[in-house]
Amino acid sequence: PGRGEGGDGEPEADGYGVTFEDVILLYIYLLTNLFFMKKKYLFSLAMAGLLLGACNSDDVVVPTGEGQGPQWDANGNGYVSLAINLPTKPAATKAFNEGSNLDDGTVEEYDVQNATLILFQGVDEATAEVVNAYSLPLKWGAGNPDQITTTAKIVQKINNISPEAGKKLYALVVLNHNGVLEVTSDAGLKVDGAVFSGTLTALNTQIAAVTAIGGWHENGFLMANAPLADKKGGNTTEKPTDVKILTLTEIDPAKIKDSYDAAEANPAANIFVERAVAKVTLTAKEGKLTESSLGETQKAYEILGWDIDNTNTKSYLVRNVGDKAWVAYKSNATSGTPGYRFLGSTLVGVTIPVGESGGASDLYRTYWGKDVNYDADASGLVTQGSDTIGFKMLKVADGETPDYCLENTTDMDRMLEKNCTRVIVKAQFNGGADFYIVNDDRSTMWNEAMVKKEVLRQFMNVSPKGIAWLEDNIKPVESPGEPNKALDTDFDVTFTSTISGVGVQSVSIALKDEVDIKNKYNEGADPSLCNDDVNNRIKIDLYKNGVAYYPVYIKHFGDDETPWNGTESGKPQVGSIYPGGAENYLGRYGVLRNNWYDISVTAIKNIGSSTVEPVTGNTIDKLESYISVKINILAWAKRSQSVVL
Structure with a gap:
C-alpha cells in the first residue's frame, strides 16, 4: 500500500483500507506465528483468509441486527472461520473396537492436494440445497515422515447468502476431490462437467453415477464430512435411542462476520472428515499345513503375496x-458386555474446546453405511475369478504394504460371496515345482507321470467306452501264441486347459506313432473317441509352479461383534444360515470407508485352489469350513482379522 497524509494528519489508507502500520503489524504477526507454530499435530493457517480470493458479488447487502445474523461488508462479502479435522486417533481408552484399535496410519494418507467448501441452505440437513462453493487454497503436504498434520483453521471469504426465515446454513468440506468436483468462477459447483444444484442426497446420487471413478486416492485420499452420532454406543448398558446422525455441519449465521479478524475470533464450526476409501493390509509368513497327511517336505509353503478382489467401482x-435402523443393534458377542456395535463410545477429537465459541457437541463415530448397490445384487464388481494373479499385482504380506478400495456393504439378504469384497492370498508349495491334485484328493501331490498312468488305467480298466474300444480295435493274433494285449505304453496322454496350462486339465488319448497299428490295432483306430468319458471320470488339477490361491472375505464386525454360531437362538442350518438376521449379523462382512482391515494369516490347513475361485451366490460362512480368519479394524478404524487357510 502507498502511504500519504490525510487532511487530519493521520496516515492515509490505500484503496483496500490497509495502512502502512497495518502492514507492519501483519509482518510481526506472521513472524510470531512461524516461531511458535507447533510442528506435529496442529498446522495453523489463521492468516490464510488474507490470501484467499473470493468471487465478486453484486448481491445487495442485507442488513441484520447486531449479533442476530450474518454481517456482510460493503462489497456483499462475509468471512467464516472453520476448523477442518482430518481423521485421526483420539486420546481414548479401549472401548468397543475403539481406543487402541484406532490408528493414524501413514503420512501419505494425510496429504491434502486441494480443498473444496460447499455451502448448503435449507430447513434441515435433508432438504438443504447447494448455494455456493469455494476452492480453498489449503494444502497439507506429507513433509517430514515424523509429522502428521491433522487440523487446519481457516477463515474463508464467502459471497452474500440472503438469509431466509426458518432456514439454516450448512457446510460440506471435500479434500482431494480427485476430479469429481469443480468450482466455477461464480462460486457454483460442477459434477462431471455439469452444473449442479440440489440436496446432499442428489449430490451423492450424481457422483455415484459418474463412470470410471477409480480408487479416489490417486491424487491424495478423497475425504468428506464424516456422519457423526449424537449418542454413544459401544459397551454401554444404555440403549441408544432417538439417535441423530449429522453429516453436514451447521454454521451459525451470527458467526459470519464482515471482517477477517471478527470471524477468526468467532469460529463457526468444527468439521470432521473421513477418507472415502477403505484400507487393507495382510500379514502372512511361511509355514507348514496344519491338517494335511502330506509328507513334511510337501507340507511346507511360502506366501508369495496377496491382492484385493471383488471390489466396488462406484461410490457416494x-x-x-x-x-x-441399525443404530440399536447389539453386538452378538458371547462374552463381556455386549455393546451397540454400530456406534462408537469415544468422542471425536475437538480442536475448539467444547463450550467455547464454535465448540463441537458430543459426537461419536458411526460404523455403518449403505453403498451404491447395498440393497441390490452388486453389478460391475471387479473380480479375478477362474484366473491367476501375476506377480506385478501382488502386495507384500508384511502387514504394512496397503491396498485401498471403495466401500462395499450389503444388507442381510445380499451378504453373499458375489456381493462382498475379499482378498486373495497366493502361496507356493513343492519348492515351486509343478504338481497335480487328482479328484480333489489333497492328501497326495501327483507328478505328471503318475497322472498319465492313472488316466490310462481309467481308460483301459474303468471307462465302459474305453473297454469297449479296446475289445473292438485290438486285432486277434492269426498265428499260434498269446493274443494281442493293449499296454499303457501304446498310448500318449496330453493335457490342455483354458488358463495358460493351469487348473483343471482336459485329457486327450492317442496311439503312439511307433505302435504297429497294422498288426495290433485296426486301421483308423482312434482312442480319442473315449476322451469325453474319461474326462468325466477323473478331475486333474495342475498347480503350475506349485502355486495355490485362497480367498478371504473381509469381515467388518466379524467374530468380535458378530460371532457366527454365537448366542443366537437356534443354530445355523441349511436354509437358516444366519439365525436372528440383521440384529445378530448385519455388518459381519463388508468394507466401509475410513476403516482399516488388517488381516493376519495364522495358519493354512490344506492345499488351496490352483486358480482364483470365482465368487458364487452362496453365503460366505459354510456349515463346513476349511478356512479360519482373524481381522482387526484401526482413525482409520482398524479391523484386524486372523485366518487359517
Whole structure:
C-alpha cells in the first residue's frame, strides 16, 4: 500500500483500507506465528483468509441486527472461520473396537492436494440445497515422515447468502476431490462437467453415477464430512435411542462476520472428515499345513503375496447412513458386555474446546453405511475369478504394504460371496515345482507321470467306452501264441486347459506313432473317441509352479461383534444360515470407508485352489469350513482379522 497524509494528519489508507502500520503489524504477526507454530499435530493457517480470493458479488447487502445474523461488508462479502479435522486417533481408552484399535496410519494418507467448501441452505440437513462453493487454497503436504498434520483453521471469504426465515446454513468440506468436483468462477459447483444444484442426497446420487471413478486416492485420499452420532454406543448398558446422525455441519449465521479478524475470533464450526476409501493390509509368513497327511517336505509353503478382489467401482461422495435402523443393534458377542456395535463410545477429537465459541457437541463415530448397490445384487464388481494373479499385482504380506478400495456393504439378504469384497492370498508349495491334485484328493501331490498312468488305467480298466474300444480295435493274433494285449505304453496322454496350462486339465488319448497299428490295432483306430468319458471320470488339477490361491472375505464386525454360531437362538442350518438376521449379523462382512482391515494369516490347513475361485451366490460362512480368519479394524478404524487357510 502507498502511504500519504490525510487532511487530519493521520496516515492515509490505500484503496483496500490497509495502512502502512497495518502492514507492519501483519509482518510481526506472521513472524510470531512461524516461531511458535507447533510442528506435529496442529498446522495453523489463521492468516490464510488474507490470501484467499473470493468471487465478486453484486448481491445487495442485507442488513441484520447486531449479533442476530450474518454481517456482510460493503462489497456483499462475509468471512467464516472453520476448523477442518482430518481423521485421526483420539486420546481414548479401549472401548468397543475403539481406543487402541484406532490408528493414524501413514503420512501419505494425510496429504491434502486441494480443498473444496460447499455451502448448503435449507430447513434441515435433508432438504438443504447447494448455494455456493469455494476452492480453498489449503494444502497439507506429507513433509517430514515424523509429522502428521491433522487440523487446519481457516477463515474463508464467502459471497452474500440472503438469509431466509426458518432456514439454516450448512457446510460440506471435500479434500482431494480427485476430479469429481469443480468450482466455477461464480462460486457454483460442477459434477462431471455439469452444473449442479440440489440436496446432499442428489449430490451423492450424481457422483455415484459418474463412470470410471477409480480408487479416489490417486491424487491424495478423497475425504468428506464424516456422519457423526449424537449418542454413544459401544459397551454401554444404555440403549441408544432417538439417535441423530449429522453429516453436514451447521454454521451459525451470527458467526459470519464482515471482517477477517471478527470471524477468526468467532469460529463457526468444527468439521470432521473421513477418507472415502477403505484400507487393507495382510500379514502372512511361511509355514507348514496344519491338517494335511502330506509328507513334511510337501507340507511346507511360502506366501508369495496377496491382492484385493471383488471390489466396488462406484461410490457416494459422502457416506450414506440410510434409515439408521441399525443404530440399536447389539453386538452378538458371547462374552463381556455386549455393546451397540454400530456406534462408537469415544468422542471425536475437538480442536475448539467444547463450550467455547464454535465448540463441537458430543459426537461419536458411526460404523455403518449403505453403498451404491447395498440393497441390490452388486453389478460391475471387479473380480479375478477362474484366473491367476501375476506377480506385478501382488502386495507384500508384511502387514504394512496397503491396498485401498471403495466401500462395499450389503444388507442381510445380499451378504453373499458375489456381493462382498475379499482378498486373495497366493502361496507356493513343492519348492515351486509343478504338481497335480487328482479328484480333489489333497492328501497326495501327483507328478505328471503318475497322472498319465492313472488316466490310462481309467481308460483301459474303468471307462465302459474305453473297454469297449479296446475289445473292438485290438486285432486277434492269426498265428499260434498269446493274443494281442493293449499296454499303457501304446498310448500318449496330453493335457490342455483354458488358463495358460493351469487348473483343471482336459485329457486327450492317442496311439503312439511307433505302435504297429497294422498288426495290433485296426486301421483308423482312434482312442480319442473315449476322451469325453474319461474326462468325466477323473478331475486333474495342475498347480503350475506349485502355486495355490485362497480367498478371504473381509469381515467388518466379524467374530468380535458378530460371532457366527454365537448366542443366537437356534443354530445355523441349511436354509437358516444366519439365525436372528440383521440384529445378530448385519455388518459381519463388508468394507466401509475410513476403516482399516488388517488381516493376519495364522495358519493354512490344506492345499488351496490352483486358480482364483470365482465368487458364487452362496453365503460366505459354510456349515463346513476349511478356512479360519482373524481381522482387526484401526482413525482409520482398524479391523484386524486372523485366518487359517
